[in-house]
Amino acid sequence: MKKYKEEADIFISVKELKTILRGSYGAFIRLVEYIRVNYVMDELWDGKAELKFRKSGKTLVTIAVKDGAFNVLVIFGKAEREVFDTVRTQFSDYICSYYDNSRTYHDGKWMFIDIADETYVDDLIRLLAIKKKPNRKKEKTI
Numbered sequence: 001m002k003k004y005k006e007e008a009d010i011f012i013s014v015k016e017l018k019t020i021l022r023g024s025y026g027a028f029i030r031l032v033e034y035i036r037v038n039y040v041m042d043e044l045w046d047g048k049a050e051l052k053f054r055k056s057g058k059t060l061v062t063i064a065v066k067d068g069a070f071n072v073l074v075i076f077g078k079a080e081r082e083v084f085d086t087v088r089t090q091f092s093d094y095i096c097s098y099y100d101n102s103r104t105y106h107d108g109k110w111m112f113i114d115i116a117d118e119t120y121v122d123d124l125i126r127l128l129a130i131k132k133k134p135n136r137k138k139e140k141t142i
Contacts, residue, residue, distance in 0.1 A: 012048055017065070024069045027118040031072070034125055035061070038134035060132055069116040074127050075108040083130050095123040 018025045032051070035041060041053040041060055053060045062073040076084060081104075088096055095113065102111045113124070 020065055020067060021070060022068045024116050027115050027121050028063070028065075028070050030118060030121050031063070031115075031124055034121075035128070038136050039128075039132070040136050055135075061128060066114075069114055072111075072113045072115060072124055074111045074113065074124075074131060076111070076131065077108040080130050081109055084127075087126075087130075090126065091123050092120060094120055095127070 012020075017028075021028050035053050036043075039053065039055075039060060041055050044052040044054060049065045051063045051065075053062075059075070064071040064073070084091075084099065088099070091099075098111050098113045099109070102109050104110075111127075113120070115121070115124070
């Protein structure tokens with residue numbers, strides 16, 4: 001298993017990340033912020049190109065930084081695939097195409113979704129909600 005860096009050992013700065021992601025930077029930040037606000041997850045960052053959100057050994061999503069874009073890996077087990085099939089009309093053709101063309105392995109359907117801008121972030125958020133309901137309690141306001 002890959003060994004992940006401690007926060008103090010992260011090699012990539014925000015400026016470098018913006019330079020690498022270019023037009024997809026806004027989508028990356030929007031997705032990461034959504035996860036941080038709505039889920040209680042451990043963040044595992046390899047310091048350069050891969051960010052995983054996990055809890056109790058189960059990965060919610062893996063985000064891989066690429067040149068000018070990023071790739072999102074979401075794995076759906078049988079129960080999640082059944083839910084997706086009932087709501088697939090709520091998703092873009094782009095996401096449905098990834099779903100339909102992804103291989104199904106013994107542990108689920110592995111969807112590697114390329115993101116170049118903010119067009120499909122709402123779809124990604126809905127995919128995450130199928131995989132796991134948001135689990136962060138909202139703070140009560142006085």
